[in-house]
Amino acid sequence: MKGETQVSEKVLMLGNEAFARGAYEAGCKLSAAYPGTPSTEISENIVKYDEIYSEWSPNEKVAMEVAIGASISGVRALASMKHVGLNVAADPLFTVSYIGVNGGLVIIVADDPGLYSSQNEQDTRAVARAAKIPVLEPSDSCEAKDFVKYAFDLSEKYDTPVIVRTTTRLSHSQGLVELNERLDIEDKPYVRDFAKNVMMPGNAKGRHLFVESRERALAEDGYDFPINTVEYNDSKIGVITSGIPYQYVKEALPEASVLKLGIVNPLPRRLIEEFASKVETLYIIEELDPIIEEQVRSWGIEAVGKDILTVQGEYSANMIKKAIKGEDVYIAKAAEIPNRPPILCPGCPHRSVFSVLKKLKIRAAGDIGCYTLGAVAPLSVVDTTICMGASISSLHGMEKAKGKEYIKDWVAVIGDSTFLHTGLNSLMNMVYNKSTGTVVILDNSTTGMTGHQDHAATGLTLKGEATYSIDLEELCKALGVSNVHTINAFDTKKLEKTIKESVGLDEIVVIIAQAPCALLDKSPVTKQYTIDQDKCKRCGMCMKPGCPAITKKEDGSIEINDTMCNGCGLCVEFCKFDAIKSVKLK
């Protein structure tokens, strides 16, 4: 931005790292988030800046409200989350749109076209439109940083929260970024403002009018926002695009005229109309939903978009070349070879619990986390996955719909982080509404799926400071569940006995299966297992739990891979011939 001093050479930064840097340079003082791919590294980088208070909140709704509180108190604040996290935070989002801000409020939301790590492919722009909140969309790491700063300025200028939308490709790509100094932003004074900050119906009516006029002002002023850029080249093809697809357009159609939108809600109508009038054929290239396209067409402008491009997955330069120029791009055929889906790691405690459930022929109402992988072969014990927290409440729903006998071969499985995120409410509901059923909390002392973030029951904050660690057993008891067992996740005998007994009871039982995530312990492996080929009968029983370290060779013999085995010993329990021996490592 103008007038700032550059403090370094260009550095290579992940999109998410650049977002964090942008918040730092913008003088942001608070950041709250709940992890979620592909947004997690924003907080993991913000934590490096001591000037910013940063935290993992237990869920996105809480994170959003923490940031709103900071904004009301007069400082610049940030919340970040993945697209489905915005659903959890939708309640405060829709109303903070009315309240607006005191200190700037920016929300970074990461969409996942192509579903690299998500349960759906929703488009954040649609949520933002419904909430009437402006959305900025950067297209590389450099803009990621700059747009966050611009977002804070817009937020304060127009009295609105601002969403910065990213996608997996941007968040997880590295590009060059120029660093600047941190701006010295003074806290805004706090003044009680009943009509603006207390959203009771009478006040909300007034604020709704304000929101509508704010939308009109932003749409009008967008004509001059420097984050929208126009490149006039050949007038035959004109493209309106934004975000990462802009990069594909530049690669695929270097001769085209391009209107690159930095703000995608509300749309700068005058700018778009002007651009459209200067080109012969107008294309609108946006990943996921036709958000820009439908609005532009509704203004009577002819445009080509989803009629030739998909609403699913990521785009690429070749895809655009093919769709627009009809070019026959070279695509050699991929070999037909076995897939390699993600799997539970060697030594994962979830595998141990699932192997017991499988043995007992029990189905699991599942949840979201690494343990969702219990749904795939060879374990195949998880039958449902909806959203965070849904395991416990959907099991309760089954019980109420079909009766307690019906769920005697069911349990709910939920991770520790997910339990604290929203599972807690569901368990409260089971107690309140006199349910029965068994809930297994897979407590691996971390938020595993997203890369090991701490939470309220790990005893550490995002900054790595020691803090109170919530005792899950006491917590469940406090909710009114009297039958709570904490069991070592690798003690399969005790697990088997307890689960078998629990599902037979007409009450709520919580089993906390405890063992740290296998990847948490970074110390060298001290014990491994190997197969005694003389004793091995090649029955394949040890392969039942699906440990990737155990494989069958061409000649039928079974082998344990010594670069993968971490010595958990689960396979030993499955061998009836005493053929798996432990080996001590130095």
Next chain:
Amino acid sequence: MDTKNIMIVGVGGQGTLLTSRILGGLTIQAGYDVKLSEVHGMAQRGGSVVTFVRYGKKVNEPIVEEGQADVLIAFEKLEALRYVHFLKKDGAIVVNDQRIDPMPVVIGAEKYPENIIEDLAKDHRVFRVDAIDEAKKLGNSRVFNVIVLGLAAQHMDFTKEEWLSVIEKTVPAKTVEINKKAFEIGYNL
């Protein structure tokens, strides 16, 4: 110079992120514009992972597409086969001769293809190394990926000194020496 396209493929958890970081450091040290695309999240749990590195005068697209890769670096041979159609006609494949069975193979639903490296070599320039074995000889099987990188370095436009200086800056201080040794092994193959 035309934009150079490098792909690093492997199995989640094999350390593709470290290698892409080294490559990234190398390209900016040489003054190029660069974009790198990585995989974080679910696929890191033993899934098929791919990292794209593109460098040149000005880079837009952060991904490499089919038929565009100059060098394909594969930490596992089935993954080399999975992505070989991304290679340019005259591109080079650097492959670690390691077999990691994916779950469909482990459970017996599918077969791991035989003679992958020989088949790849029919149409492409293939350079193989048993990097796990070499790394074990060094006393730490974890540095196998830097051995593979050393072999790949033979087919890229940076000097050995440039590589070593970036490795020194990128890996944890305690492991600088062993990583440098690992690089040399691959580089001198």
